[in-house]
Amino acid sequence: MVKQIFLIKRKPGLTFEEFQKHYLEVHAPLVKSSFPEIRKYVVNLAIQRGKETLYDAVTEIYWDDFGTVVKIAKSDTYKNVIRRDEEKFIGAAEVILTEEYPQK
Numbered sequence: 001m002v003k004q005i006f007l008i009k010r011k012p013g014l015t016f017e018e019f020q021k022h023y024l025e026v027h028a029p030l031v032k033s034s035f036p037e038i039r040k041y042v043v044n045l046a047i048q049r050g051k052e053t054l055y056d057a058v059t060e061i062y063w064d065d066f067g068t069v070v071k072i073a074k075s076d077t078y079k080n081v082i083r084r085d086e087e088k089f090i091g092a093a094e095v096i097l098t099e100e101y102p103q104k
Contacts, residue, residue: 001039002066003098006059011091016048019056022089030085031061034077037068069097 010019023043032041040062046053063069072078086093 001100002063002069003100004059004061004063004069005096005098006057006061007055007094007096008057008059008090009054009092010056011087011089014089016046016056019089020045023057027085027089031082034081035072037063037072039063066097 010016014022023045028041028043032038038061040060042060044058044060046056046058063072
């Protein structure tokens with residue numbers, strides 16, 4: 001299993017509350033319903049304590065394998081639906097593709 005980790009900063013001009021609302025109520029459901037290949041999808045929102053944070057969200061998406069990630073990234077659904085929605089609320093994002101090694 002592979003995991004994508006997204007380090008996300010909201011689009012300039014959006015409040016954190018606007019970003020959070022769009023992410024949780026529009027984008028996350030759209031992604032999950034578009035790609036049944038997703039094994040697990042977790043949105044981690046920054047705790048705002050009166051100051052800006054480096055990132056507003058860290059998102060984890062779990063897939064069966066690297067080939068699935070490539071297939072999804074090349075899909076028309078990603079390019080024409082998901083990317084367009086991301087442009088509405090994401091200002092910048094870093095993506096890391098990982099394998100987990102749980103420690104006991």
